[in-house]
Each structure stands twice: as C-alpha cells, then as structure tokens.
Amino acid sequence: MLVEIAAVGLCHTDIAVQHGHLPFPLPGVFGHEGAGTVVSVGPGVTKVAPGDKVALTFNSCGACPSCTKNQPAYCHDFLARNLGGARPDGRSPIALSGTGIGGNFLDAMSAALGALAHKGTFGIIGVPADPTAALPVPIMLAQVLGARIIGIVEGDSVPDEFIPYLARLNQEGRFPYDRLITALPFIGINDAIAAQSRGEAVKVVLVHNLTAPDN
Structure with missing residues (x-):
C-alpha cells in the first residue's frame, strides 16, 4: 500500500530508536x-x-493467539514486524543509493504502588532511557494491595477501533487533543526534536505545507 503522507507525529519511540535505546537497523x-x-x-x-x-x-x-483475541499490540511477531527493519519476507521497503535500509518502523515504582487503591493496576508505559533498567517491586505492599503490575504496549489498543473512537471524542468536544499538538514543518525536523526535548511542545506533528520559521 502506498500512502501520500500529509502529517506525521513525532513520537518518543522514534527518538529512543535514534539514540539506540531500542534495537533497529540503522540507517x-x-x-x-x-x-x-x-x-x-x-x-x-x-x-x-x-x-x-x-x-x-x-x-x-492478525493470526497469532494474541491477534485472534483482539489484542494486536501483543502480537507474537510484534518485534520482527515493527523493529526488524524489513517486511516479513526479509526485504527492506526503502533503499538509499540502491541499498536497503531500516524501514517498516514504527518510570519510581514504590511511590506509584503506594498511591494505588486496593486491587489497583500499575501500568508500565513508554521506552526507558536505559534499556536495561529494572524496577524494584515492594512485594509485601503489592500483595497487601492486591496490585497488578502490567506492561502496556501501544496503549493496549486495537487501532481500527481506538483511533476512530478518539476522533469521535474530539469531534464531540470531549477530548480536545488538538490543543496538545504543535504543527511544525517537516523540513525543520531537527528543530522539532529539540523543541520537544526541551519541553516546549507536548506533541509535535510534522507537516509538509508549512514554512520553517526564520531564525
């Protein structure tokens, strides 16, 4: 499938891969x-x-046990399909000077547990700055609270359902996510990454029909 891109979100995961925190073939x-x-x-x-x-x-x-249970974020082939840098047949979808390159892409425990109600759930999201990072779990407190600790991938969502749902909420005025977005020109992608890293933007969306601001 070929898609003409109008805009693309600048995600923390992209930056994490750029800095080597997630395995992905570079360039x-x-x-x-x-x-x-x-x-x-x-x-x-x-x-x-x-x-x-x-x-x-x-x-x-779409065929493994997780996918057939409507849990595609936990696909058994997730890493290969999203961080392998190639299509399932091993071919790269993009080339540089005729050579295939990586494509097909895509945190204090004790205090958080103490804030949980009984039978509460502690969800681990995002990419850690240190890929070898570990979390100390206060076992007794977790047992007393009946707490669950789970890892969450891609919002634990089904994209075909979740993305249209968020769009409907926005249209109804119940989830104004557009207020979180800062649109910046694609040509200024490095400036956009720096601005997001400095906390000057919550969510950067890169678009092609904007002109880079004068410095």
Missing part, C-alpha cells in the same frame, strides 16, 4: 504515526482503497 526511516491518503494498493489489500484517508500505526500478523 533507517522512522515515523509510525502517519496520516494521509491512499494512493495505490496491492492485490491482497481489501481494507482500504485509493482515495481513502487513513491513519498509520503499528503492524501485527
């Missing part, structure tokens, strides 16, 4: 939060057609 192309228009599709694509407006997200196999 590579990141940017898994795309939005745009379908230009063309292959013979096996039935979900969308040319002209459709789409949002791009993570990949899943």
Whole structure:
C-alpha cells in the first residue's frame, strides 16, 4: 500500500530508536504515526482503497493467539514486524543509493504502588532511557494491595477501533487533543526534536505545507 503522507507525529519511540535505546537497523526511516491518503494498493489489500484517508500505526500478523483475541499490540511477531527493519519476507521497503535500509518502523515504582487503591493496576508505559533498567517491586505492599503490575504496549489498543473512537471524542468536544499538538514543518525536523526535548511542545506533528520559521 502506498500512502501520500500529509502529517506525521513525532513520537518518543522514534527518538529512543535514534539514540539506540531500542534495537533497529540503522540507517533507517522512522515515523509510525502517519496520516494521509491512499494512493495505490496491492492485490491482497481489501481494507482500504485509493482515495481513502487513513491513519498509520503499528503492524501485527492478525493470526497469532494474541491477534485472534483482539489484542494486536501483543502480537507474537510484534518485534520482527515493527523493529526488524524489513517486511516479513526479509526485504527492506526503502533503499538509499540502491541499498536497503531500516524501514517498516514504527518510570519510581514504590511511590506509584503506594498511591494505588486496593486491587489497583500499575501500568508500565513508554521506552526507558536505559534499556536495561529494572524496577524494584515492594512485594509485601503489592500483595497487601492486591496490585497488578502490567506492561502496556501501544496503549493496549486495537487501532481500527481506538483511533476512530478518539476522533469521535474530539469531534464531540470531549477530548480536545488538538490543543496538545504543535504543527511544525517537516523540513525543520531537527528543530522539532529539540523543541520537544526541551519541553516546549507536548506533541509535535510534522507537516509538509508549512514554512520553517526564520531564525
């Protein structure tokens, strides 16, 4: 499927891969939060057609036990499909000077547990700055509270359901996520990364139809 990209979110995961906190073949192309228009599709694509407006997200196999339970974020083939840098057949989807490159892309425990109510859940999200980081778990406190500690991947979501749901909430005025977004020109991607790192923007979205500001 070929999509003409109108905008792409600058995600913390992209920055984590850039700095080597997640395994991914470099050089590579990141940017898994795309939005745009379908230009063309292959013979096996039935979900969308040319002209459709789409949002791009993570990949899943659709056939493993997790996928068949409607839990694609925990696909058994998640790492290979999203961080392997290639299609399932091993081919790179993008090349630089004729050579394939990486593509197909995509934290204080005790205090948090103490704030949980009984039978509460502590969710671990985001990419740690240190990929070998470990969490000390106060076992007695967790047992007394009946607390659950779970890792959360991609918001524990089903994209085909969750993304349209968020869009509906926004249209109804119940989730104004547009207030969190700072649109910046794609040509100024390095400035955008720096601005987000400095905390000057909550969520940067890179678009092609903006002009970079004068310095």
